[in-house]
Amino acid sequence: KQEVTQIPAALSVPEGENLVLNCSFTDSAIYNLQWFRQDPGKGLTSLLLIQSSQREQTSGRLNASLDKSSGRSTLYIAASQPGDSATYLCAVEPQGAQKLVFGQGTRLTINP
Amino acid sequence: EAGVTQFPSHSVIEKGQTVTLRCDPISGHDNLYWYRRVMGKEIKFLLHFVKESKQDESGMPNNRFLAERTGGTYSTLKVQPAELEDSGVYFCASSQGASFSYEQYFGPGTRLTVT
Numbered sequence: 001k002q003e004v005t006q007i008p009a010a011l012s013v014p015e016g017e018n019l020v021l022n023c024s025f026t027d028s029a030i031y032n033l034q035w036f037r038q039d040p041g042k043g044l045t046s047l048l049l050i051q052s053s054q055r056e057q058t059s060g061r062l063n064a065s066l067d068k069s070s071g072r073s074t075l076y077i078a079a080s081q082p083g084d085s086a087t088y089l090c091a092v093e094p095q096g097a098q099k100l101v102f103g104q105g106t107r108l109t110i111n112p
Numbered sequence: 113e114a115g116v117t118q119f120p121s122h123s124v125i126e127k128g129q130t131v132t133l134r135c136d137p138i139s140g141h142d143n144l145y146w147y148r149r150v151m152g153k154e155i156k157f158l159l160h161f162v163k164e165s166k167q168d169e170s171g172m173p174n175n176r177f178l179a180e181r182t183g184g185t186y187s188t189l190k191v192q193p194a195e196l197e198d199s200g201v202y203f204c205a206s207s208q209g210a211s212f213s214y215e216q217y218f219g220p221g222t223r224l225t226v227t
Contacts, residue, residue: 041220043220044218046216046218049215098160098168098210099157100147100155101157102147104154105154
């Protein structure tokens with residue numbers, strides 16, 4: 001059974017810092033891994049999708065890496081801004097199953 | 113292009129009552145998914161439709177939950193009778209094709225509170 005863990009559960013940093021969010025999964029047989037952002041009371045916004053054959057994806061100040069063999073992914077946020085404050089969720093799609101398995105998320109607060 | 117929409121945004125009902133949640137996927141998306149997040153837990157898969165057919169309903173917690181997608185357009189999720197542990201946020205997502213090739217787009221969710 002696939003399980004996804006995100007560490008830390010919460011993180012508070014001053015504005016301008018670079019930071020890394022971690023995601024680990026127990027079964028390397030995945031199609032892809034996605035990072036989402038959720039603002040309070042809002043839905044999920046997809047940030048980056050990494051296919052199993054890829055090592056990383058970049059979008060603006062965000063960079064996500066995937067090490068499938070070790071079951072790990074990181075989301076790197078450069079030059080953090082208060083607007084980056086949100087809950088960040090990692091999800092994998094197991095092979096043979098068209099569904100996402102989520103971690104519990106990391107609640108990120110960027111302090112001005 | 114409109115995104116995934118869900119109705120209502122918030123529902124408060126008493127234990128034993130019935131509630132029906134609605135999801136309108138992005139136009140043209142044949143794949144529709146329901147997920148939910150109960151307090152303190154991660155978001156969990158409930159079921160997956162391809163057009164009007166249930167492809168995978170392995171995540172449905174029990175027979176008090178009934179999902180339909182008549183005509184392959186919008187979907188409803190009925191909870192009857194509701195229990196306290198059903199409280200949480202119910203998300204709907206849709207994708208153009210099989211999700212290992214196509215991204216899932218999520219709606220804003222319906223917050224269900226059972227008292």
